[in-house]
Amino acid sequence: MTYLDHAATTPVLPEVLAAMTEQLGRVGNASSLHASGRAARRAAEQARERLAEALGARPSEVLFTGGGTESDNLAVKGLFWARRQADPRRRRIVVSPAEHHAVLDSVEWLATHEGAEVTWLRVEPSGRVTPQALAEALGDGSDVAVASVMWANNEIGTVSDIAELAATAHDVGVPLHTDAVQAVGQVLVDFGASGVDALTMTGHKLGGPMGAGVLLLRREAECTPLLHGGGQERDVRSGTLDVAAIVGLGVATVSAVHGRVERAAELRRLRDRLVAGVVEQVPDVRLNGAPLDDVVRSGPGRLPGNAHLSFPGAEGDALLMLLDARGIECSTGSACSAGVARPSHVLTAVGADPDRARSSLRFSLGHTSTDADVDALLAVVAPVVERARRAGMGRR
């Protein structure tokens, strides 16, 4: 099996498995006062401190959640509600149309049910949001509740200059949330230095468990809770802490961040080989997103493990199926809950026509990727594309 879908989820790291297995064997609610509770709390708080240190945050800024989707919902809705309560004129949300659905659908829910007004940010053809675009959209900022721009795009891998965007938002007094689910472990993510007010991350994209995520939330940021109950996590996210998952998330984050420079270099080498090899065999293939060697703020302008390619005349669905039948696993991007492929909203947002959007595949590399994985794809890509193109001609 050739796994080239690490952006969907990546294998759990062995040290994570060991740490979680050990913790799962222990009793204890981190909110309990007795010895078992204290031991559980100690494990969770150690994880919080290590994770905070790895991401340039204070421990009190780390809120454990059930994953990236919950963190995005909490940030967007929580900041919107709190900011509007402080000043009822703040009804506007400024957001990029290339965000993950966890952000987009939260924003649309607020527009439908809470009277929010949405201002969509202009997105560069590369997928990047520029400070100029953000400044234009914010205006004087007096009516804006919250802005949200992802650190790195989950489909096409484009990195935006989040520190510059945070400064732009702060110039007019608006808090910025960023979804950094794909960025952590692949590019330098320093919460404090970036200046953002809220940052979403999750464990299973970097070798941790599923169902464990974090919202980094600045101490002074007001955020209305989604979940009410026992008052855990600064009273912003009630619920018994999943200590084993938190321990695993902490170990995974520290490993991913500490090994980032070497791993990013290796991912980039493999990714560049993959793209060059496909281009050689399918000359009219087109790369979506930023160029492979793009730079933002002296770091990569594109996630080093991301290759997003359009194969003109072939349907992404057919390509995926044919590759799957040959043991190669990748993705067409985002599928709706019906499982029916729709043209990717990200590619539409960056100006691709529906045919180009439908003809694309995402290959994403991760910590277990090897040259053999790239070889396996390159061994079959030409006949697969040819066959998919023939199947594509049946469409009208």
Add this chain to the structure above:
Amino acid sequence: MRLLAAMSGGVDSAVAAALAVDAGHDVTGVHLALSPDRQTLRSGARGCCSVEDAHDARRVADELGIPFYVWDLADRFREDVVDDFVAEYEAGRTPNPCLRCNEKIKFTAVLDRARALGFDAVVTGHHARLADGELRRSVDAGKDQSYVLGVLTPEQLAAAVFPLGGMTKDRVREIAAERGFAVATKADSHDICFIPDGDTRGFLAKKLGSRPGPLVDAATGATVGEHDGTYGFTVGQRRGLGISVGDQQPRYVLGIEPVTRTVTIGTADLAGVDEITTAGPTWTAGAPALPFRAQVQLRAHGRPVGCEVAAGADGGLVVRLDEVQRGVAAGQSAVLYEPDAERGDHVVGQAAIRTAARQRTPDRAATAAD
């Protein structure tokens, strides 16, 4: 063989896919998304187009350990089946959308794509026997679906696999239960999948709007009422005519004339026909020499009657019925069978009905009830 299993989420296609896997084939499942606005959950037992049905199909595929994909054929389905359905009613005919779907979607759009992707054939859960290129009725007469497959050509049948034709529906459910499929007890789908509430007249009214016209009594030529649109009527229909005639005898729809929007009604003695003309036929195994003796079935779940099939005008057929039939509607398929009690009646071919009329004296043939 490399087989593509069309999986609706129902019990039949689940068992068909399972049997194909058992037979040693390399099977991949696909669910066809045919409705552009897919409901998340089924409303009632009808249809196969909800996300829940896709989930049911996926569950079975995962249990079988076969790849599973959803193919979005909503555009093709709308053009080839739904728009055709509406246009046929608009023209005063009575279409069969399931037959059209088999012809245009399952065994054209899906089959073409499957072949291009390297599959040898499409396997479905239809209740019909298919061996040596011969399409025959299912052993389960009550569930037989050969009528809606009668339109397939030799090329299409050569790339079709129907594993269920040799067993009853009860046996299909038993197999599903033995395998622990959750769909073992799922209700049969019925009616028309894109009209999940079953209200065909309401569906057509939304598409075509109000188009009032006269209801005319065939015996007197008098206008006895008004209707909102000819699309609300099917030849042979007795209920829902919205009129009451003095003599208390039941009236049937005898004819629909779309240009003047006239619906002609009459008593039972006028409703029978014994000769049908058709459009050009399709044959399941090459064209037979005309004329020939056969049995003909004039609608889904209709009773077959003996007939003589001869050449008609414009490449069509003339089918002379041994018994007078009621409720023979233009647009329906006349599916021709060669009776065979042992191996199952053999489907010879089909043709769409153009006209139906009484050509011989009433006393020659006994009137058959619907």
